[in-house]
Amino acid sequence: MKNFDLIVIGGGSGGVRAARIAANHGASVALIEEYRLGGTCVIRGCVPKKLMVYASRFAHEFEDAKGYGWSIGETQFNWAQLKLKRDHEVARLEEVYRKNLLAAGVCIYQGHASFVDSKTILLSNNETLSGSHILIATGGTPVANDDYPNIEYTIDSNGFFDLDHLPKKVVIHGAGYIALEFACIFRLLGSTVDIIVRGDNILRGFDSDIQSQLKKELIQSGINFHFGKNIQSIARLNDQFLVTLDDDTKLDANCVLRAVGRIPNTQDLNLEKVGILLDSKGAITVNDYSQTNIEGIYAVGDVTNRVNLTPMAIREGHAFADTVFGKNPRLVNHSLVPTAVFTSPEVGVVGLTEEQALIQYPELDVYIAHFRPMKATLSGAQDKVLFKLLVDRATDKVLGFHSIGHDTGEMIQLLGIALQMKVTKKDLDATLAVHPTAAEEWVTFRTPTRQHNI
Numbered sequence: 001m002k003n004f005d006l007i008v009i010g011g012g013s014g015g016v017r018a019a020r021i022a023a024n025h026g027a028s029v030a031l032i033e034e035y036r037l038g039g040t041c042v043i044r045g046c047v048p049k050k051l052m053v054y055a056s057r058f059a060h061e062f063e064d065a066k067g068y069g070w071s072i073g074e075t076q077f078n079w080a081q082l083k084l085k086r087d088h089e090v091a092r093l094e095e096v097y098r099k100n101l102l103a104a105g106v107c108i109y110q111g112h113a114s115f116v117d118s119k120t121i122l123l124s125n126n127e128t129l130s131g132s133h134i135l136i137a138t139g140g141t142p143v144a145n146d147d148y149p150n151i152e153y154t155i156d157s158n159g160f161f162d163l164d165h166l167p168k169k170v171v172i173h174g175a176g177y178i179a180l181e182f183a184c185i186f187r188l189l190g191s192t193v194d195i196i197v198r199g200d201n202i203l204r205g206f207d208s209d210i211q212s213q214l215k216k217e218l219i220q221s222g223i224n225f226h227f228g229k230n231i232q233s234i235a236r237l238n239d240q241f242l243v244t245l246d247d248d249t250k251l252d253a254n255c256v257l258r259a260v261g262r263i264p265n266t267q268d269l270n271l272e273k274v275g276i277l278l279d280s281k282g283a284i285t286v287n288d289y290s291q292t293n294i295e296g297i298y299a300v301g302d303v304t305n306r307v308n309l310t311p312m313a314i315r316e317g318h319a320f321a322d323t324v325f326g327k328n329p330r331l332v333n334h335s336l337v338p339t340a341v342f343t344s345p346e347v348g349v350v351g352l353t354e355e356q357a358l359i360q361y362p363e364l365d366v367y368i369a370h371f372r373p374m375k376a377t378l379s380g381a382q383d384k385v386l387f388k389l390l391v392d393r394a395t396d397k398v399l400g401f402h403s404i405g406h407d408t409g410e411m412i413q414l415l416g417i418a419l420q421m422k423v424t425k426k427d428l429d430a431t432l433a434v435h436p437t438a439a440e441e442w443v444t445f446r447t448p449t450r451q452h453n454i
């Protein structure tokens, strides 16, 4: 049996980073991946998704160009061609991951891993490895937490990336990141899109102005929402599906996408055998140093269900490796997380929502700018930009930036730095605007749109 200082289970964002950094610190490291190196983000998440987002947004660009004097001939979109190029790029990235791991001296094993005991891992080819430390970085999987007749006709986000052609009519269940990002991709590429939402709002947990503005924008883009509804059944009619909602609404579809959340991958690891504690959602319980209740066993990334984003998995993996193998104990800050939803228009947020801020900051100033971007003036596009700034009046401290509009994902990365540095409203006021940009609104707010005094 081969012996390692560290065995990493899962070659996604968190696992790969942890393995490389631990190896750089001098540890002997094995990494086990059952599918493809790069994990969800590279293979069937962030990366291929963003390429699809870029592809879809040309539809707007062609329309906008006409307002600027361009004559655009007939345009055509070829899904199969895009898929081929996208998959090629993903395969290239996978190889970059492999090369980087090998260059760091990590031994890569292909196969499913499960625990034999707290120091021993069994691979699906019956090989066993032993490790003085084990890191679980197995990520998450799309959930099927509903049950209705023929739910097996639905696809999830993994199935989306396997589609060979653009479906004409799409029904999407859910209203979170994945449902809305994929809805915009389909809609801009020409599908009709119906979204089934069990509640009355989208993007649970986001600031309410962001939720309502994005809802308006998406409805305007032609997406049909069915709020307060659930899927009751799906039937197959020749090569189409008939989706029946619980109020008996019937929708035809060529594709039904299930996007109602993800669950941590803790099922087939034999964790019970070792006694690793899970929470009520099946996520591995860890302390601030990503250590489980069992000595020598750690977990990072989506499998711990803390903040399920790639940069967080990477940060947790890196901090674990520095702490355990680099003699440099590092904690990860799970607050102040900048995030973008790559809908069209895009959402970029960081910090507290107005609802959250009011719990701690009774004297809250809310600045809102809602305007038509300059580019839309000649193109005639109906786009609107929403910027919202939250300031604690007592200290002048900025508490949150929330935005919808072109490139707000890019903007929010920089605003995240400002928030991390404890930016005040006075700092924003002292910053010279860049004109003409949309972003200048962040430094030219003068009068609060509303003031809370609780």
Ligand SMILES: Cc1cc2nc3c(=O)[nH]c(=O)nc-3n(C[C@H](O)[C@H](O)[C@H](O)COP(=O)(O)OP(=O)(O)OC[C@H]3O[C@@H](n4cnc5c(N)ncnc54)[C@H](O)[C@@H]3O)c2cc1C
Pocket: 009, 010, 011, 012, 013, 014, 015, 032, 033, 034, 035, 036, 037, 038, 039, 040, 041, 042, 044, 045, 046, 047, 049, 111, 112, 113, 114, 137, 138, 139, 140, 157, 178, 265, 268, 269, 300, 301, 302, 303, 307, 308, 309, 310, 311, 313
């Ligand atoms: C469609 C989609 C779009 C997304 N877009 C974004 C985005 O734009 N930005 C963002 O920040 N985040 C995005 N995310 C979230 C992001 O992908 C995850 O937060 C991130 O990948 C988590 O990394 P991880 O290392 O925890 O797990 P993963 O990347 O999921 O890696 C886990 C790996 O473990 C392997 N594995 C599991 N069990 C075993 C086992 N028993 N043995 C061996 N190997 C195993 C899996 O095959 C997988 O490769 C998206 C997710 C999805 C689904």
Ligand SMILES: NC(=O)c1ccc[n+]([C@@H]2O[C@H](COP(=O)([O-])OP(=O)(O)OC[C@H]3O[C@@H](n4cnc5c(N)ncnc54)[C@H](O)[C@@H]3O)[C@@H](O)[C@H]2O)c1
Pocket: 145, 146, 173, 174, 175, 176, 177, 178, 179, 181, 197, 198, 202, 203, 204, 230, 259, 260, 261, 262, 307, 308, 309, 339, 340, 341, 342
């Ligand atoms: N741009 C990004 O950074 C990005 C993109 C995609 C995914 N992600 C990450 O992946 C995670 C998973 O994405 P997701 O969209 O699957 O989850 P999500 O938690 O964002 O959304 C799940 C949606 O399903 C709904 N839902 C849950 N159970 C339901 C049920 N039984 N019936 C009907 N509706 C139900 C929820 O109300 C919500 O609207 C995200 O939370 C995020 O952390 C990030």
